[in-house]
Structures are given as structure tokens and as C-alpha cells.
Amino acid sequence: MRIYVCVKQVPDTSGKVAVNDNGTLNRASMATIINPDDMNAVEAALQLKDELGCQVTVVTMGPPPAEGMLRELMAMGADDAVLVSGREFGGSDTFATSQIIAGALHNLGIGKDDIVFCGRQAIDGDTAQVGPQIAEKLNLPQVTYAADIKKKGDVLCVKRLLEDGYMTIEVQTPCLITCVKELNEPRYLTVKGVMENYDKDIVVLDYEALKDEELIDVDSIGLKGSPTNIFKSFTPPQKGAGRMLAGSVEDMSNELVTELLKKHIV
Amino acid sequence: MAFDNERIEDYKDIWVFCEQREGKLMSTDIELISEGRKLADERGAKLVGLLLGGNGIADAAQELGGYGADKVYVIEDEKLDVYTTDAYTKAICDMINDKKPEVFLVGASTIGRDLAPRVAARLHTGLCADCTHLDINMDLYTDFLREASTMDIDNMTFDMEDTNLKMTRPAFGGHMMATIICPRFRPCMATVRPGVLKKAEFDEKKAASVVVEKLQVTFAAGDIRTKVLEVVKEARKMVDLIGAEVIVSVGNGISKDPEKGIKLAEELAEALGGGVVGASRAVTDAGWLTADHQVGQTGKTVRPRIYVALGISGAIQHKAGMEDSEIIIAVNTSDDAPIFEVADYGLVGDLYEVVPAMIADLQANIA
Numbered sequence: 001m002r003i004y005v006c007v008k009q010v011p012d013t014s015g016k017v018a019v020n021d022n023g024t025l026n027r028a029s030m031a032t033i034i035n036p037d038d039m040n041a042v043e044a045a046l047q048l049k050d051e052l053g054c055q056v057t058v059v060t061m062g063p064p065p066a067e068g069m070l071r072e073l074m075a076m077g078a079d080d081a082v083l084v085s086g087r088e089f090g091g092s093d094t095f096a097t098s099q100i101i102a103g104a105l106h107n108l109g110i111g112k113d114d115i116v117f118c119g120r121q122a123i124d125g126d127t128a129q130v131g132p133q134i135a136e137k138l139n140l141p142q143v144t145y146a147a148d149i150k151k152k153g154d155v156l157c158v159k160r161l162l163e164d165g166y167m168t169i170e171v172q173t174p175c176l177i178t179c180v181k182e183l184n185e186p187r188y189l190t191v192k193g194v195m196e197n198y199d200k201d202i203v204v205l206d207y208e209a210l211k212d213e214e215l216i217d218v219d220s221i222g223l224k225g226s227p228t229n230i231f232k233s234f235t236p237p238q239k240g241a242g243r244m245l246a247g248s249v250e251d252m253s254n255e256l257v258t259e260l261l262k263k264h265i266v
Numbered sequence: 267m268a269f270d271n272e273r274i275e276d277y278k279d280i281w282v283f284c285e286q287r288e289g290k291l292m293s294t295d296i297e298l299i300s301e302g303r304k305l306a307d308e309r310g311a312k313l314v315g316l317l318l319g320g321n322g323i324a325d326a327a328q329e330l331g332g333y334g335a336d337k338v339y340v341i342e343d344e345k346l347d348v349y350t351t352d353a354y355t356k357a358i359c360d361m362i363n364d365k366k367p368e369v370f371l372v373g374a375s376t377i378g379r380d381l382a383p384r385v386a387a388r389l390h391t392g393l394c395a396d397c398t399h400l401d402i403n404m405d406l407y408t409d410f411l412r413e414a415s416t417m418d419i420d421n422m423t424f425d426m427e428d429t430n431l432k433m434t435r436p437a438f439g440g441h442m443m444a445t446i447i448c449p450r451f452r453p454c455m456a457t458v459r460p461g462v463l464k465k466a467e468f469d470e471k472k473a474a475s476v477v478v479e480k481l482q483v484t485f486a487a488g489d490i491r492t493k494v495l496e497v498v499k500e501a502r503k504m505v506d507l508i509g510a511e512v513i514v515s516v517g518n519g520i521s522k523d524p525e526k527g528i529k530l531a532e533e534l535a536e537a538l539g540g541g542v543v544g545a546s547r548a549v550t551d552a553g554w555l556t557a558d559h560q561v562g563q564t565g566k567t568v569r570p571r572i573y574v575a576l577g578i579s580g581a582i583q584h585k586a587g588m589e590d591s592e593i594i595i596a597v598n599t600s601d602d603a604p605i606f607e608v609a610d611y612g613l614v615g616d617l618y619e620v621v622p623a624m625i626a627d628l629q630a631n632i633a
């Protein structure tokens with residue numbers, strides 16, 4: 001039994017965001033973090049490993065520096081790591097990305113008991129599309145928004161969140177599950193783990209390694225092959241500053257209510 | 267199989283996936299049908315709703331007609347009663363391959379976001395997630411850009427004949443906007459954020475004249491690989507942030523006495539004519555209110571008539587969910603809190619003092 005966890009390194013958008021003159025994100029100048037939902041996916045895999053003793057492999061598609069993130073995840077407890085990286089993959093939309101990652105997973109081999117975990121969505125795109133699209137390319141059943149996962153014999157029992165409650169879903173393996181933050185508290189990496197993993201080999205799958213993979217159609221990857229294109233990207237105007245009311249608490253409150261009445265807002 | 271680009275002209279009509287739960291339409295369905303009507307008119311195409319469910323679901327078709335659908339395809343099958351990815355993906359892909367819509371819209375609910383990427387991957391087409399604005403007509407699109415961007419539109423050149431669906435969404439946590447197109451594949455697919463698009467007026471005559479066509483789907487053994495053991499509705503009262511006219515939200519500024527802060531927010535909402543209490547993530551993370559109260563990038567997008575922010579700093583992720591509200595009132599002890607940048611009225615002060623004064627003034631004036 002092997003668990004693959006798909007992870008992504010993302011710019012930390014919680015602080016200031018650097019934008020290039022042409023309106024694209026200046027990734028180089030921003031700090032990177034491991035995508036938060038992906039940490040829950042890693043933790044879910046490690047908990048199953050603690051319970052069942054399976055192999056946990058972390059997989060990312062990204063530029064070579066993403067290797068640092070993979071080492072951190074091995075220091076948390078992942079057994080091995082795969083970096084899918086190549087200039088030809090750059091500019092891929094979710095369709096193209098999921099095709100490449102599915103190709104990489106197929107290349108690594110997915111067995112009868114295996115599971116693929118993903119985070120629900122990445123904070124730089126917020127699409128939540130890559131997980132389900134990988135599942136489709138690999139012809140695996142999927143369960144998204146997983147908030148609880150239990151293995152029972154050869155099926156998984158998953159609590160799947162809805163806006164107004166949840167579903168309990170039974171799914172056979174192999175399958176793909178996307179994880180939400182309610183699922184668990186990710187563990188910390190250990191000093192011992194860092195020491196043991198700082199020079200461990202990482203498997204690199206580049207264009208050459210994957211171009212003949214049956215799930216990959218080389219004409220539909222990268223910027224040119226992606227079905228969606230950016231037509232325009234732009235910054236929204238700042239809404240014109242409103243009025244700051246002045247005076248004592250009573251003055252401000254009075255003026256506000258007078259204004260609201262005058263403008264028929266209340 | 268790979269999409270045959272030569273046949274792109276065969277793809278016509280605007281389709282909307284109309285999600286139902288327990289036989290009831292979702293409010294997003296109505297928003298999408300209303301928007302779809304607009305797009306269909308821009309394109310000179312038909313607007314078609316897809317209604318999948320168990321026996322009896324066809325009854326909801328008239329309602330879709332009343333909001334603008336020309337036609338509703340209905341599949342009633344017990345295997346579609348409760349949503350499963352496999353059954354819905356198969357049914358929808360079969361229909362799309364057979365009837366070839368140009369545009370396919372899906373609400374960005376937790377189910378829509380499970381279904382749409384799976385369908386797009388199977389059909390080999392593009393999908394744009396969580397859109398907040400859609401256009402086909404270039405005049406309308408450039409009008410939109412004039413309002414919604416800082417670009418100098420009148421000194422830019424556009425291909426005014428472009429008939430691709432232009433799908434606009436926030437990018438990078440609301441710091442930027444991007445318009446996406448899918449020029450080479452069909453259908454163009456988008457999931458659309460709940461609560462953003464406006465609902466049309468219901469029209470009895472259109473409801474009566476909608477064309478309802480029943481279709482069938484055949485499932486083979488092994489097509490459906492998941493089993494739904496139970497669907498549980500949480501007993502707690504749902505917070506209807508999206509439909510609310512008035513929202514009074516609380517932030518970390520209530521930390522001194524959360525209970526009192528929330529009570530003041532409830533009373534203020536009442537004094538403003540009745541509304542609901544929202545929250546920043548700081549408040550839902552702290553557990554003072556449940557997650558369904560959260561407004562913002564990872565919460566709900568709202569645009570009520572009146573939005574009041576009490577003790578909320580105005581982080582970009584919070585603003586992303588509320589800055590399109592009609593009137594924004596902010597109360598904050600710090601005069602340089604970013605929330606004041608989007609507020610129509612800013613009151614610098616302690617919410618525990620300011621809010622009771624506001625409630626008293628409102629009650630005195632609207633007796």
C-alpha cells in the first residue's frame with residue numbers, strides 16, 4: 001500500500017503581494033509556503049502510515065527550488081519525494097497540470113490499495129480543480145472536501161463536507177481524496193527528520209522522462225497547450241474613500257443616522 | 267477523446283447545471299439562470315437548464331423557466347437522487363457530447379466544484395473556477411472593464427468581434443482580477459461564485475411556456491464507484507449571509523467580551539431593519555461564531571444593502587468578500603485600519619460605546 005500526496009509550493013498571499021508591471025504576480029520576490037490544505041493531506045497520509053505502516057510519497061510539480069519543501073515533508077515523516085519539473089510544463093492551467101501530474105503518478109505506478117491525497121485547493125489560485133482532474137485522468141473515483149477518513153478493509157469511509165452538513169461516502173481503492181483543514185492538525189517536522197533527509201535522493205521527473213507517458217498528450221501541456229488562456233489581467237480600482245465622521249461617540253452616531261435617513265438607506 | 271477543433275461551430279446554446287438537494291433548487295441555480303439569460307441574448311442562443319435528480323424532480327423545471335430558461339432537460343433516475351461524482355459526470359458528459367452546448371455554467375458550491383473539473387477533464391475542455399463576472403459581447407465587456415479596472419480602456423484596442431465567453435475572477439486572494447477565455451475547445455466551462463450574480467424577476471408567463479424534455483441515462487455496472495451511506499444536515503440554524511439585506515460583522519475587536527460584542531451586533535442588525543451577523547476569520551477561528559458566519563476569501567462573498575464592520579481590521583482576504591456591498595459602515599478604534607479604505611462611513615471609536623449609541627439613535631428615529 002502506497003499513499004501519494006500531491007503538494008504545491010505557493011506564494012504567501014497573506015501579506016503584501018508583489019505585482020509585475022505587466023500585471024502578473026512577481027513570485028520571485030515573495031516568500032513561499034507549503035499550501036495550507038496540502039499540509040492536512042500530508043498529515044492524513046502520515047496518520048494512515050502510523051496505523052498501517054504504508055509508504056508515503058510526496059509529489060510536487062514546480063521549479064527546482066521546490067525541492068526544499070519536499071525535504072521538509074520528508075522530515076515530517078514522508079518516505080520519499082518526487083519533483084515533476086520542466087520548462088515545458090510552465091504556464092500550464094489546471095487541465096494541463098493535472099494531466100502532467102496524472103502522467104507522473106501513472107509512471108510511478110498506482111496499485112490496488114493505493115490512495116492519492118490532495119489539498120482541497122491552493123491559495124494562489126483557489127480553483128480546487130487539479131485534484132478532481134487528476135482523478136479523472138487516472139480513472140480513479142474521487143471524494144472531495146474530506147473532513148474525516150477511516151480505512152475499513154479495502155474501502156475508505158469519508159466524511160465529505162457540504163455547505164449545510166455532510167455526507168458519509170464509502171469509496172473503493174485506489175481512489176483520490178481532497179482534504180480540508182477540519183480534517184486534522186498537521187504535525188511538526190522533527191530535528192531528527194531534518195538531519196536524516198537533508199541529502200536524501202529526490203526522484204526528478206522531467207519532460208524527457210514523461211513525454212512518452214500514455215496519459216500525457218504533449219500538445220496539450222504548458223502555456224500553449226492549456227485550454228484556457230488569460231485574456232486580460234488587471235487591478236481593481238480602490239473604492240473612493242468614504243467619509244470619516246468626527247466628534248464624540250454621540251456626534252458620530254447622530255451624524256451617521258441622519259445621513260442614513262437622508263439617503264433613504266434605512 | 268481529444269476534442270475535434272474543426273467542429274467548434276457545431277457548439278451552440280448556453281447550459282446551466284441546476285443543482286438540487288433533496289429535490290429543492292439551490293439559490294445559485296436562479297442566479298445562474300438569470301445570468302445565462304443575459305448571455306444567451308448576447309449570443310442569440312437558447313438557454314437550457316439541466317435538472318438531474320430522483321423521481322419528481324421535473325416539477326422544478328417551471329421555476330427555472332420563470333427566471334429565463336427556454337428549455338430544461340430533465341433526467342429522473344434513482345441513481346441521481348443523491349449526488350455522486352461518477353453518476354453525475356457520466357450523465358452530463360453524455361448529454362454534452364450528444365447536444366453540444368457552447369457554454370456550460372455550474373454553481374461553485376462544494377458539489378459544483380467536485381463535478382465541474384471532472385466533467386471538463388473528461389471532455390478535454392477548459393474550466394475557469396469561481397467566476398464573479400461573465401460576458402460574451404465585447405461592448406459590454408469593455409464597459410465592465412471601464413468600471414472594474416484601473417486600465418485606460420479608451421486607449422486600448424480590442425477585437426470587438428470576439429465571441430468567446432469572457433470569464434472574470436479574482437486572482438491571488440483578491441489582489442488582482444483575471445479574465446480567462448477558452449478559445450479552442452467547447453463547451454467553455456465556468457463555475458460561478460454563489461451570491462455574486464443578480465437574480466432576475468420571476469415571470470409567470472415564461473414559467474408556463476418553458477419546454478421540458480425528459481432524457482435517459484444508462485449506467486453500466488462499475489460506473490458508480492462510491493456509495494453514499496448517509497446525508498446529514500447539521501442541526502444548527504443556517505446563517506443566510508448570501509441572501510441578507512443587512513449584515514453586521516464582528517472581528518477580533520470583540521475579544522474583550524465576545525458574547526457582548528455579538529449581542530450588540532445582533533441588536534444593531536435588528537435596529538437597521540433586520541439582518542444577520544457575519545464575522546471575520548479571527549472570530550470563527552476563535553470559535554466565537556461558527557464557520558458559516560465567515561465573510562471573505564475563504565468564507566462567503568456577500569453584497570448586502572448595508573454592511574457594518576465592527577472591530578474588523580480589513581485584511582485583503584476579508585475585503586474580498588464584502589467590498590461590493592452597497593453601503594459599508596466601519597467602527598474601529600484605530601483610525602488607520604484598512605477597513606476605512608472601503609468604508610462609506612467610518613467611525614473611530616470603541617465598538618462597545620459606539621454601537622449602543624447607534625442603536626439608540628436608530629430606534630429614536632425609526633419609531
Ligand SMILES: Cc1cc2nc3c(=O)[nH]c(=O)nc-3n(C[C@H](O)[C@H](O)[C@H](O)COP(=O)(O)OP(=O)(O)OC[C@H]3O[C@@H](n4cnc5c(N)ncnc54)[C@H](O)[C@@H]3O)c2cc1C
Binds near residue numbers: 519565578580617618
Ligand atoms: C489564505 C487566507 C485566507 C483568509 N481568508 C479570510 C476570510 O475569508 N475572511 C477573513 O475575515 N479573514 C481571512 N483571512 C485572515 C485575514 O488575513 C485576517 O487575519 C483576519 O481577517 C483578521 O480578522 P480581524 O480583522 O477580525 O482581526 P484583527 O486583524 O486582529 O483586527 C481587529 C481590529 O479590531 C480593532 N479593535 C480592537 N478593539 C476594538 C474595539 N473595542 N472597538 C473597535 N475596534 C476594535 C483593531 O483596531 C483591529 O483593527 C485569511 C487569511 C489567509 C492567509
